[in-house]
Amino acid sequence: xxxxxxxxxxxxxxxxxxxxxxxxxxxxxxxxxxxxxxxxxxxxxxxxxxxxxxxxxxxxxxxxxxxxxxxxxxxxxxxxxxxxxxxxxxxxxxxxxxxxxxxxxxxxxxxxxxxxxxxxxxxxxxxxxxxxxxxxxxxxxxxxxxxxxxxxxxxxxxxxxxxxxxxxxxxxxxxxxxxxxxxxxxxxxxxxxxxxxxxxxxxxxxxxxxxxxxxxxxxxxxxxxxxxxxxxxxxxxxxxxxxxxxxxxxxxxxxxxxxxxxxxxxxxxxxxxxxxxxxxxxxxxxxxxxxxxxxxxxxxxxxxxxxxxxxxxxxxxxxxxxxxxxxxxxxxxxxxxxxxxxxxxxxxxxxxxxxxx
Numbered sequence: 001x002x003x004x005x006x007x008x009x010x011x012x013x014x015x016x017x018x019x020x021x022x023x024x025x026x027x028x029x030x031x032x033x034x035x036x037x038x039x040x041x042x043x044x045x046x047x048x049x050x051x052x053x054x055x056x057x058x059x060x061x062x063x064x065x066x067x068x069x070x071x072x073x074x075x076x077x078x079x080x081x082x083x084x085x086x087x088x089x090x091x092x093x094x095x096x097x098x099x100x101x102x103x104x105x106x107x108x109x110x111x112x113x114x115x116x117x118x119x120x121x122x123x124x125x126x127x128x129x130x131x132x133x134x135x136x137x138x139x140x141x142x143x144x145x146x147x148x149x150x151x152x153x154x155x156x157x158x159x160x161x162x163x164x165x166x167x168x169x170x171x172x173x174x175x176x177x178x179x180x181x182x183x184x185x186x187x188x189x190x191x192x193x194x195x196x197x198x199x200x201x202x203x204x205x206x207x208x209x210x211x212x213x214x215x216x217x218x219x220x221x222x223x224x225x226x227x228x229x230x231x232x233x234x235x236x237x238x239x240x241x242x243x244x245x246x247x248x249x250x251x252x253x254x255x256x257x258x259x260x261x262x263x264x265x266x267x268x269x270x271x272x273x274x275x276x277x278x279x280x281x282x283x284x285x286x287x288x289x290x291x292x293x294x295x296x297x298x299x300x301x302x303x304x305x306x307x308x309x310x311x312x313x314x315x316x317x318x319x320x321x322x323x324x325x326x327x328x329x330x331x332x333x334x335x336x337x338x339x340x341x342x343x344x345x346x347x348x349x350x351x352x353x354x355x356x357x
Contacts, residue, residue, distance in 0.1 A: 007219035016224035017052040020231055027235040030056045032185055033227065034178070034319050036171065037192035038065035038347025039218060045356035047220045057231065060184060060319035061349035063174050063274070064192055066141045067094045068317060068341045068348050071273045073304035074138075074167050075100035077295070081136055081165070082106070082114045085298050090127055091138040093117045094345045097338065101306050121152035128159040135159075136294040139166040144194040146283060147257040150264045153292060165294040166284055167303075168265065169272065171195050172203055173281035179210060184319035188212040188230035190223070193245045200253025204241045212238065217245040264289055271305045273341065274314030313340035316349050323350040330354055 006012055024031055035041055041061045044050050050059060063069050075098055081087050089106065096106040096117060109115040116127055121137070128135045139149050146168050153164055171192060178186060188211060191204060196215045207213040212233035216226035226244040233239065243249055261283070268284030271277050285293045294300070307314050310328050315321035323329050323342065333339040335351055342350040 007217075007221045009221060013049075013052065013220050013224055016221065016228055020057070020224065020228050021054040023228060023231040023235050024054050024057050027231060030058060031187050031231055031234050032058045032060060033188045033190060033230050034060040034062045034184065034186045035190040035216075036062040036064045036175070037190070037194070037216075038068070038345065038349075039194065040064070040190055040192070040216060040223065041349050042347055042352045042356075043218050043220075044223060045352050049220050049223050052224070053227070057227075060186065061316060061323075061352075062178070062189075062319060063272070063317045064142070064171070064195075065317075065342070065345050065347040065349070066145070066169065067098060067345035068313065069169055069272045069274065070095065070098065070140050070167050070341065071271050071303050071305040072099065072101045072308075073271075073302075073306065075106065076102075077300045077303060078106055078138055078165065079104060080300060081294065081298060082109050086114075087134040087136055087298070088114055088116065088127075088131065089136050089138060090116045090118050090124060092119070092140065095138060095140060097344045098341045099308065099339065101304065101308075103308065121149045124152055124162060125159060128162045132161055134161050134163055134297075136163045136165050139164050139168055142169050142171055142192070142195050143198040143261070146261050146265070147198065147254075150260045153289075154260065154264055162292075163294040163297060164285065164292050165300075166265065166282075167270065168283035170267065170281055170283060172199070172206065173278045174272070174275070175204070176206055177275050177278045177281070178318065179206070181318060186211065186319060187234050188214070190226055190230065191215040191241070193217050193222075193248060196245065196249040196253065198254050198257050200251050201241060201243045201249055202251045203253065208240050210239055213241045215241070215243045215245045215249050217248065271303055273305055273307070274317040276305055308339050311340040313342040313350070316342050323353040326350070
């Protein structure tokens with residue numbers, strides 16, 4: 001593995017690209033690799049790594065963008081909290097621009113102060129103190145961001161008016177859903193580096209003997225190295241999990257962070273955009289913390305999963321389509337006028353494809 005000062009070395013990148021080309025030739029057929037992580041999707045394009053890859057090696061974007069996999073019905077319920085129950089909502093910025101099932105967004109309420117954009121759960125205490133009315137935090141994200149949310153809500157002096165509306169997702173059940181899908185024909189996975197620092201490399205046991213998986217970092221050489229390992233496995237006909245991000249990811253991950261999450265949350269069966277319900281694919285509040293659950297406190301209806309007419313975001317998330325396969329891409333749907341969440345989030349495949357080509 002290269003040292004940190006060589007992670008953007010063009011000569012090393014060129015050598016890795018040549019090795020990838022040779023491995024693709026050894027495979028003797030087209031190879032399809034899914035990058036599960038939304039940050040990988042962006043970095044692969046913004047750094048030009050994709051331009052170094054040979055023809056016949058196809059990279060598919062996966063479901064690793066938290067905003068993108070949040071169903072439109074969740075946005076509908078967030079709007080109900082603001083408009084019908086007249087509570088305040090705190091959210092990460094991208095989510096405020098995601099359309100609900102009727103095309104409306106939370107952004108319309110930013111000026112009123114009913115919707116507040118935060119950058120960290122650590123801000124929630126100060127926001128809650130401004131007004132005694134209920135404040136609901138819209139909790140989205142994968143295992144990377146959940147520990148910080150859990151830390152905020154497990155604090156002993158948690159403000160009494162602070163509630164949580166969780167839409168957290170778990171990456172390994174999503175991989176199981178992708179493996180059960182006959183559509184994409186995935187030959188290997190680039191596994192998410194950030195999530196893996198929490199759950200650990202040993203969490204991907206379901207891939208062993210089934211399909212290659214390589215945990216990847218985020219620099220150009222990181223990604224080229226991980227792609228090379230994946231293609232070499234495909235060429236050799238092997239299928240196991242390799243860690244190409246050893247400077248950050250350990251087999252056991254971060255047990256303390258996971259223990260904190262486990263105190264507050266447990267696996268649940270809430271829907272994903274594009275996938276419907278994935279068994280164990282979400283994290284919900286444990287029964288002893290039900291008092292914090294905004295859905296229970298305000299009697300919110302079940303979340304529905306539905307894309308706007310013509311939007312193919314669900315197919316993009318499953319690797320069944322590329323962004324340019326959508327008839328709305330770069331026409332009716334742009335970052336300034338997004339129809340689906342894949343064009344909203346900075347980690348969304350459609351936004352990345354449009355910006356970087």
